[in-house]
Amino acid sequence: MDLTETLARRHMVRSFLDRPVPAAPLQRVLAAATRAPSAGYAQGLDLVVLDEPVARSQYWDTTLPAPRRATFPWPGLLVAPVLILVCVDPGAYVARYAEPDKRATGLGSGADAWAVPFWFVDAGMAAENVLLAAVDEGLGACFFGVFDHEPALKAALGIPAAVRTVGTIAIGHEDRAGARPSRSSRRDRRPVGDVVHVGRW
Numbered sequence: 001m002d003l004t005e006t007l008a009r010r011h012m013v014r015s016f017l018d019r020p021v022p023a024a025p026l027q028r029v030l031a032a033a034t035r036a037p038s039a040g041y042a043q044g045l046d047l048v049v050l051d052e053p054v055a056r057s058q059y060w061d062t063t064l065p066a067p068r069r070a071t072f073p074w075p076g077l078l079v080a081p082v083l084i085l086v087c088v089d090p091g092a093y094v095a096r097y098a099e100p101d102k103r104a105t106g107l108g109s110g111a112d113a114w115a116v117p118f119w120f121v122d123a124g125m126a127a128e129n130v131l132l133a134a135v136d137e138g139l140g141a142c143f144f145g146v147f148d149h150e151p152a153l154k155a156a157l158g159i160p161a162a163v164r165t166v167g168t169i170a171i172g173h174e175d176r177a178g179a180r181p182s183r184s185s186r187r188d189r190r191p192v193g194d195v196v197h198v199g200r201w
């Protein structure tokens, strides 16, 4: 699939078929994350892949306890055979920018020195690679937030305290019949001419 078509097809999939993702395409999708750019080539990204029923159940039990599940608007999301927790380590960036070739930036003094926390930028870039690679493999994917479940997820999955969980990507085969658009998707996509300011704002 060429890039233009991949970009056009990409959309957040919130309803999945109860069908496994074979190992080879999943590995290619995961490898795509490592092709993402990274500030200072710090590569402070880690992915926690939950592709076993017990691990996925534990994820949903942690983030969407049974009483709330009955009213959850996207039950088809809970069927996704693979969940990928996108994690970043701010400390990896601080350490990298304390190295001699980056020291002059002053960003090696601590995370607070960063006007734009590049670790979150990198996580977004890697996440988009995963979303696009999934489309390229004929799969669907959805990135969604972990909101205030970060401490509980980190405890449940053994993620180091200093690492941040940026979001989760569900991957699987799209259940088109079960698709239920989110309220956000009722918004119109902003035309390119509105977004782009040539020369000045």
Ligand SMILES: Cc1cc2nc3c(=O)[nH]c(=O)nc-3n(C[C@H](O)[C@H](O)[C@H](O)COP(=O)(O)O)c2cc1C
Binding pocket: 010, 011, 012, 013, 014, 143, 144, 145, 167, 182, 184, 185
């Ligand atoms: C940083 C980020 C966080 C998001 N969080 C959620 C979320 O928590 N739940 C959800 O259903 N969709 C989430 N989305 C998906 C957006 O709603 C979606 O990308 C947007 O409506 C545009 O639709 P499209 O991606 O299908 O083109 C998130 C997207 C991004 C980039």
